[in-house]
Amino acid sequence: MATPQELNQLRDGPRTPREQIWFDRYAHHRLEAWRRVQDPLADRCLENIAFQRPSGLLDEVERRAAEEGGVYQAFLDHCHTVPGWVDFERMELGRRMYRRHGALQGLVLMCSSLVEGYAHNKPSQVLVATGRLQKDVSRRIYETGQMLHNIAATDGLRPGGLGHRTLMEVRLLHAAVRRFLSESGRWDSDRFDLPINQEDMAGTVLEFDYMVVRGLRRMGLYISHQEHEAMHYFWRYAGYLLGVDEALLTATVEEQKVLALQLTSHLYDPTEDSEKLAKSLLAGMAGKPPFHLSY
Structure with a gap:
């Protein structure tokens, strides 16, 4: 949930000309278009490829690309x-922080x-429609x-790196899910818009x-502004590899905060499905490694 300070900033609106630009860039009507x-x-790659494990999807795309x-x-x-x-050297500090x-x-x-995220009702409907989270939480x-381990490995995000390949696999998996929902008749585009769309991504x-940086700080971890910038920069490129349009990849942590405020205010709508997903996650992971937490 957004912090009281974030909610106050959203209520007060832009405080500088630069923030005004960002608030306009990520206004609700613009997010709605995404x-x-x-x-x-x-x-387009997944139009004629049968669903299979993510690594198999990428292998097949590479085979067809060669042929x-x-x-x-x-x-x-x-x-x-x-x-x-x-600049891979610039994002190295961010990689080390996540590692x-x-x-x-x-x-x-x-x-x-x-x-x-489950409180964002429209995006979370993908999990409801596929039943993936409820059926196989821990997996x-x-x-x-x-995935997070792979991208934070040394040179993980460089082309050819393990994390780079993993993100390509995840991107193709998302395309396979979109195709599945389109063909299954389980998705209501009039209510929830297109599944795994650019705003959701x-x-x-x-x-x-x-949200991770915010949570780490809430737990008492000190993260300097320089470290935060590096972590943001690291995920800016990861987002690019996942298929997020560059227009939605914020250039600074200050701009990212405005996007987070606008996106949350646009999508936050917890429902019974949100509650079921959250309880399924926490119940499914209770008592399991690496945390062994009680429900």
Whole structure:
């Protein structure tokens, strides 16, 4: 849940001309438009590939790229082309911070970030429609933990790195889920907009970045502004690899805070489904490693 200070800032609105630009950039009507945009590069790849494990999806895309080129090669080219704003040395401090505090990061994700995300009713309907979280809680959480471990490895986000490949696999998995929901008839686009859309994807980046830093600080961990900037920069590139449009990848931690405020105020709508998802997560992980916490 947003802190009292964040809610006050949202109520008071922009305090500087720069904040005015950000509040306008992420105004609700603009965020609403992003709910009709998904990830065309990844989605085109999955139009004719049968659902399988994430690593298998990427293997198949690479095989077809070598044989056919086309949309498959376009996806690989996008993932392996490093944007001009990326400086791997600059994000090294952020990588080390996530590596150093991996256990606490996992605790914050499980008990704060993910639970808060479930209160965003429209995005959380993907979990409801697929039934993945309720059926296999611990496996999904451990898979997420493995992803975080991989991207925080040495050179993990560099093209060819383990984390880089893992994020490509996750991106294709999201495309497979979108296709499944589209073909299954289980998704109501009139009520929930397009599944795993750009606003939802940007919100996921916030869960792993902005909300984690906020949670770590709430637990008493000191994180300097320089360290926070590096952690944000690290996830800015991770978000790019996951298919988030660069227009939704904030350039500073101050801009990211405004996006978080606007996105939360746009989507926060806890329902019975939100409660069920949160309880399923906490019950499914109770007593299990690495935390062995009671329900």
